[in-house]
Amino acid sequence: xxxxxxxxxxxxxxxxxxxxxxxxxxxxxxxxxxxxxxxxxxxxxxxxxxxxxxxxxxxxxxxxxxxxxxxxxxxxxxxxxxxxxxxxxxxxxxxxxxxxxxxxxxxxxxxxxxxxxxxxxxxxxxxxxxxxxxxxxxxxxxxxxxxxxxxxxxxxxxxxxxxxxxxxxxxxxxxxxxxxxxxxxxxxxxxxxxxxxxxxxxxx
Amino acid sequence: xxxxxxxxxxxxxxxxxxxxxxxxxxxxxxxxxxxxxxxxxxxxxxxxxxxxxxxxxxxxxxxxxxxxxxxxxxxxxxxxxxxxxxxxxxxxxxxxxxxxxxxxxxxxxxxxxxxxxxxxxxxx
Amino acid sequence: xxxxxxxxxxxxxxxxxxxxxxxxxxxxxxxxxxxxxxxxxxxxxxxxxxxxxxxxxxxxxxxxxxxxxxxxxxxxxxxxxxxxxxxxxxxxxxxxxxxxxxxxxxxxxxxxxxxxxxxxxxxxxxxxxxxxxxxxxxxxxxxxxxxxxxxxxxxxxxxxxxxxxxxxxxxxxxxxxxxxxxxxxxxxxxxxxxxxxxxxxxxxxxxxxxxxxxxxxxxxxxxxxxxxxxxxxxxxxxxxxxxxxxxxxxxxxxxxxxxxxxxxxxxxxxxxxxxxxxxxxxxxxxxxxxxxxxxxxxxxxxxxxxxxxxxxxxxxxxxxxxxxxxxxxxxxxxxxxxxxxxxxxxxxxxxxxxxxxxxxxxxxxxxxxxxxxxxxxxxxxxxxxxxxxxxxxxxxxxxxxxxxxxxxxxxxxxxxxxxxxxxxxxxxxxxxxxxxxxxxxxxxxxxxxxxxxxxxxxxxxxxxxxxxxxxxxxxxxxxxxxxxxxxxxxxxxxxxxxxxxxxxxxxxxxxxxxxxxxx
Numbered sequence: 001x002x003x004x005x006x007x008x009x010x011x012x013x014x015x016x017x018x019x020x021x022x023x024x025x026x027x028x029x030x031x032x033x034x035x036x037x038x039x040x041x042x043x044x045x046x047x048x049x050x051x052x053x054x055x056x057x058x059x060x061x062x063x064x065x066x067x068x069x070x071x072x073x074x075x076x077x078x079x080x081x082x083x084x085x086x087x088x089x090x091x092x093x094x095x096x097x098x099x100x101x102x103x104x105x106x107x108x109x110x111x112x113x114x115x116x117x118x119x120x121x122x123x124x125x126x127x128x129x130x131x132x133x134x135x136x137x138x139x140x141x142x143x144x145x146x147x148x149x150x151x152x153x154x155x156x157x158x159x160x161x162x163x164x165x166x167x168x169x170x171x172x173x174x175x176x177x178x179x180x181x182x183x184x185x186x187x188x189x190x191x192x193x194x195x196x197x198x199x200x201x202x203x204x
Numbered sequence: 205x206x207x208x209x210x211x212x213x214x215x216x217x218x219x220x221x222x223x224x225x226x227x228x229x230x231x232x233x234x235x236x237x238x239x240x241x242x243x244x245x246x247x248x249x250x251x252x253x254x255x256x257x258x259x260x261x262x263x264x265x266x267x268x269x270x271x272x273x274x275x276x277x278x279x280x281x282x283x284x285x286x287x288x289x290x291x292x293x294x295x296x297x298x299x300x301x302x303x304x305x306x307x308x309x310x311x312x313x314x315x316x317x318x319x320x321x322x323x324x325x326x327x328x
Numbered sequence: 329x330x331x332x333x334x335x336x337x338x339x340x341x342x343x344x345x346x347x348x349x350x351x352x353x354x355x356x357x358x359x360x361x362x363x364x365x366x367x368x369x370x371x372x373x374x375x376x377x378x379x380x381x382x383x384x385x386x387x388x389x390x391x392x393x394x395x396x397x398x399x400x401x402x403x404x405x406x407x408x409x410x411x412x413x414x415x416x417x418x419x420x421x422x423x424x425x426x427x428x429x430x431x432x433x434x435x436x437x438x439x440x441x442x443x444x445x446x447x448x449x450x451x452x453x454x455x456x457x458x459x460x461x462x463x464x465x466x467x468x469x470x471x472x473x474x475x476x477x478x479x480x481x482x483x484x485x486x487x488x489x490x491x492x493x494x495x496x497x498x499x500x501x502x503x504x505x506x507x508x509x510x511x512x513x514x515x516x517x518x519x520x521x522x523x524x525x526x527x528x529x530x531x532x533x534x535x536x537x538x539x540x541x542x543x544x545x546x547x548x549x550x551x552x553x554x555x556x557x558x559x560x561x562x563x564x565x566x567x568x569x570x571x572x573x574x575x576x577x578x579x580x581x582x583x584x585x586x587x588x589x590x591x592x593x594x595x596x597x598x599x600x601x602x603x604x605x606x607x608x609x610x611x612x613x614x615x616x617x618x619x620x621x622x623x624x625x626x627x628x629x630x631x632x633x634x635x636x637x638x639x640x641x642x643x644x645x646x647x648x649x650x651x652x653x654x655x656x657x658x659x660x661x662x663x664x665x666x667x668x669x670x671x672x673x674x675x676x677x678x679x680x681x682x683x684x685x686x687x688x689x690x691x692x693x694x695x696x697x698x699x700x701x702x703x704x705x706x707x708x709x710x711x712x713x714x715x716x717x718x719x720x721x722x723x724x725x726x727x728x729x730x731x732x733x734x735x736x737x738x739x740x741x742x743x744x745x746x747x748x749x750x751x752x753x754x755x756x757x758x759x760x761x762x763x764x765x766x767x768x769x770x771x772x773x774x775x776x777x778x779x780x781x782x783x784x785x786x787x788x789x790x791x792x793x794x795x796x797x798x799x800x801x802x803x804x805x806x807x808x809x810x811x812x813x814x815x816x817x818x819x820x821x822x823x824x825x826x827x828x829x830x831x832x833x834x835x836x837x838x839x840x841x842x843x844x845x846x847x
Contacts, residue, residue, distance in 0.1 A: 009281060011267030018246075018271045025244035025273055025306050026321065045328070051279035080515075082275055087324030091317075094244045094273060110285070110515040114242055114306050116318075128783040138788035157782065165782035186328045193325065197318045222556060222564025222594055224503075224531060225510055226524040231573035234517035243515065256579050259559070284514025286521075 016048045019089055027094040028192060029111060031137070032121035033129035037149040037179035038097035039081050041121060044185040045095060046083020080107050095189070100133035108136075117192050118144040121179070124154050127165060134166060145173040145195050147188045171198070225287055228260060234286035237293035243275040243285060246304035247292060260291050265300060354380040415455040423463055431467060432474050441471040489544035495537035500550065502530045528567075535568040535602075538595050539670045548591040548674070555584035555704045558625065562616055564590075565597030571605040580618040582705075583625065589678055589702040596674040596682075599667040600629050600694045608633030608691050615689070623681075624700045633691035644684050648672035671696075678702070 030038045043050045082096040098107050100120070112118070118137055122130040130146075137144050146166065148154075157165075159174050168174065175191045178184040248271045253262035260281065267280055274292065278285040295301040307317065355377060431444045448467055450460065506527040513519040538548050556564075558580050566572040585593055604614045612632035619626050647668040675682045679699045687693035776784035 009263040009267060011280060012270070012272065012276070017269075020248065020270055022246060022271045023304055024317075025246050025304070026317070027244045027306070051276060082279075084273075084276075085324070085328065087321050091320055091324065092246075092271075092273075093321060093324070094275065096243070096275075106513060106516060106519070109519075110238075110243060110517075114244070116321075128785075131783070131785045134785065135788045157780065161778065161780050161782060165778045165780075165784055167785045167787040169787070182328070186325055190322060190325050193318055193322045197315060197322065200315050200318065221560060222552070222567070222590065223560055224524075224527050224567040225507070226528050227563050227567040227572055229524065234520055238517040278514070284510055284520060286514050286517045287510075289517070 012048070018084075018086065018092060021089045022086075022092050023090045025092045025094055027096060027111075027115050028189065029115050029118045029142075030095060030097040030121055031100040031118055031133050031144075032097075033100050033123070033126065033133075036121045036123045036126075036129075037151075038099075038121055041119075041147075041149075041177070041179040041185045041188070042081055042083040042095050042097040044179060044182045045085060045189060047086060048084050050081045050083045050097075052081045080111070093189075100130060102132050102136075105136065112140060112142055115142065117196050118142050119188055119192055120144050120146045122146060122148050122166075123151060124148050124157055124162070125151070127162075130166075134168075143192075143196055143199055145175060145188070145192045147175050147177045147191075149179050150176060171195075225284070228258075228283070229287055229290045230258075232290050232293075234290050237289035238286070240296065240303065240305075241274050241289040241292055242306050244273045244306045246271040246273055246306075247277060248272075248302045248304070249300070250302050251300045258291075261295055261300075264288075264291060264295060268301060271304065352384075354384045412454055412456060416459050419450070419455045419459060419463060423466065427467065428470060431471055435471055435474055436478060441468070441475050444471060485544045489541050489546045492537045492541035492544060493546070496534065496541065496550075499530055499534035499537060503527070503534070506530060528572075531568045532570060535595070535598055539599070539666055542595065542670050542673050543666075548595050550591050552587045552590040555586050556590045557582070557584045558618060558703075561585050561590055561593055562597065562618065562627070564594040565601055566616070568594070568598035569602045569605060571610070572601075574605050574610070574612070574614050575601060576613045576615050578615065578617040581620055581625070583620075584704050585698065586702050586704055589698070592674045592678045593680070593696075593698060593702075596671045596680060596696060597627065597629070599671045600682075600696065603667050604629050604631035604633070604692065604694065607631070612689075612691075621697065623697055625698045625703055627696045627698065629694040629696075630687040630689050631691035632687075632689045641684050641686070644668060648675065648682055648684075 030041055032038045039050065080096060080098050082094055085093045085095065087093050096111055096115075098104065098111060120130055120133055120137065134144075134146075146162075146168065148162065162174055163170070163172075166174075173191045173195050175188055177188045247264070247268045249265045249268040251265060253265040257265075260283070263281060264277060268277065272280075274285060274288060277292070278288045281288060283291075292301065292303070296303055307314075357377070357380075359377065427448050431448050434444045434447070435441060445464065445468055449464065455463075506523055510520060510523045510527065513523060542548055559577075562577055562580065566575050566577065569575075601614065601616065608614065608631035614632075615628070615630045617628045617630075619628070647665060648671060650669075650672070671682055674680065675696070679702070681695075681697040681699075683695050685693045685695065778784050
């Protein structure tokens with residue numbers, strides 16, 4: 001008469017445990033289109049293996065007969081993955097990666113509430129993919145920085161050229177990064193924090 | 205008479221679980237719990253699981269020995285965050301968990317907080 | 329041959345009379361002739377009379393012997409006829425009491441009418457060939473009628489099962505989709521709550537379709553290829569009833585139900601739970617427990633409704649047992665009958681023992697015993713009961729490198745025949761690639777470009793947390809809603825021979841706006 005079944009839920013591993021003294025958690029969001037490197041960036045900075053909160057699979061016609069005449073609607077897999085960085089004994093930072101396309105904006109519910117700010121990760125070969133995201137963040141009043149992920153063979157546009165194309169105000173930082181690199185990814189977060197720090201200094 | 209034999213062919217085998225999420229939520233609304241819990245609200249167990257508990261409750265108490273965010277609990281339990289908040293609300297009401305809320309919403313972060321984060325990141 | 333009413337005694341008297349008449353007549357004629365004739369001839373006449381009389385007596389004796397022979401023949405024939413009559417009577421009784429029921433039973437077991445007919449041919453020649461032919465004709469006529477009826481019943485059943493199967497297929501897909509949506513919208517409590525409600529309604533539709541399929545003689549809709557923990561099975565049963573929140577699930581032993589028995593057990597439990605919640609006051613709880621007994625696992629469902637009288641209990645149990653007979657269309661109409669008929673069918677097919685008794689809580693205590701051979705001791709790899717779910721299968725347990733050691737039992741790649749089409753997508757450890765499918769992502773069409781050839785964006789208004797119109801609203805004007813009555817108007821026009829696009833045709837009422845006809 002016991003629920004030994006619940007034992008099969010794997011908890012965090014020993015090295016992933018947070019100290020009991022942690023009192024506050026804060027979060028930032030990494031937004032970007034498919035394949036732009038969000039998960040890579042989250043994985044690079046996270047001290048735990050990235051986790052996902054949602055995921056669905058497509059079960060395209062898995063032996064299901066078609067007598068019902070219903071077109072099988074498959075769901076795109078949506079992964080909102082996240083990582084964690086222990087800032088201090090009292091403070092922990094969570095980094096969430098979420099798709100930027102409009103059709104995934106439903107995922108933003110609950111995600112941006114309370115978020116310190118956002119990083120918009122862009123691929124300079126497909127700059128226009130990020131336009132909707134930037135507009136959406138401006139609409140929501142979420143402070144953000146733009147990071148261009150350096151892909152092999154991607155054009156190296158001067159920052160001011162990108163700023164003009166993205167029509168961003170001068171104060172919004174645009175940084176280059178290599179999402180595979182821990183330092184580079186950390187620097188992106190640093191850029192966001194410094195920007196937020198500067199914003200907080202301004203008179204409201 | 206032989207209808208059962210005829211449709212053995214086109215039947216798919218079920219994977220997964222016969223239970224649906226609303227049974228696990230026991231019909232409670234996730235909307236009420238939503239106000240208490242954010243994705244990064246930290247949860248710490250304050251009691252041990254008991255044999256008579258709903259298994260999901262027991263699992264939460266077991267994995268939250270050290271602080272975990274709601275997002276992490278959701279990922280470990282493989283249950284949607286909204287359902288997890290319903291379960292957490294039960295445990296919170298019974299004082300079986302401690303809840304550490306994130307910084308207040310919709311306010312610009314305090315400079316001291318940002319300084320702490322910058323400092324922490326520099327050490328990465 | 330025999331006249332009715334003539335007894336053997338009177339027949340004998342008549343025969344003697346008939347035999348003696350010629351002698352008497354001859355003697356009388358002799359006497360009359362002698363008295364009338366001359367004395368010379370009188371002697372001759374007397375002699376003639378005497379001879380004649382003597383001859384008549386001899387003749388009479390001879391005839392009497394012949395009559396006796398005939399009488400003996402008659403008696404033999406009579407015996408023969410009586411025996412045949414008795415055989416025919418017996419044959420008729422045998423036909424009515426033995427042959428027909430057995431033949432119909434064999435037919436219902438699936439034998440062909442011709443085979444059954446051959447088996448019931450008799451070699452008895454006493455009853456007569458005509459009787460024999462007639463008997464076969466009766467058998468054939470009845471068998472054909474029954475066969476016809478069976479055929480119609482069967483095709484009706486097939487039709488029911490067929491429709492039920494199609495509903496099941498839709499419901500199952502919906503369930504999979506809803507579970508996926510529940511994951512997708514897991515962070516949005518309002519949407520999530522709505523999805524749970526739809527999910528629940530979908531499960532209720534599914535149970536109805538399952539019931540029709542079961543009554544139609546088919547298996548339940550879904551199959552589970554691996555053992556499922558008892559606790560999950562019980563919650564599976566709860567998930568298919570309307571009032572599941574009233575069911576109090578008590579801790580159960582850590583055993584599992586073998587795959588083939590999972591679905592029928594869930595369905596039977598759902599029907600019993602439905603009865604329990606439906607026929608007890610809404611404020612009362614229904615207790616669901618399972619205990620190990622000698623013969624297996626006894627699952628008990630106790631409600632706090634009206635206690636079941638002995639008469640009602642007997643009636644309900646009779647219903648459970650009669651359910652095996654076949655699809656009774658009356659069952660489909662009445663809820664308790666439908667439910668009990670389904671439980672009865674499933675119990676018969678899978679060896680569950682179901683009994684209904686008065687409950688200590690004042691209502692009914694339904695006990696379903698799952699036989700030992702359908703139970704397996706949950707292995708150590710058994711997963712947490714409700715934890716996870718269908719949609720999580722493609723995801724490895726976070727923080728564990730080996731899903732096979734800590735992963736859920738049913739999700740092990742070695743045991744689960746995962747369809748090839750299933751997404752094998754997994755979040756990847758550190759620094760490899762995006763975990764999202766790199767599917768063709770529609771790149772928005774950009775009008776303007778910078779002098780350097782980069783696409784040109786236009787900044788949104790200054791940040792404000794409220795009031796600013798969202799981009800979606802600006803870019804996508806809501807499509808003109810189609811008026812619900814429109815197709816009806818078009819249909820009317822079509823029936824009346826008017827072109828659907830002209831709203832100005834004769835006979836239209838003035839309220840009809842001209843715009844309507846153009847849609």
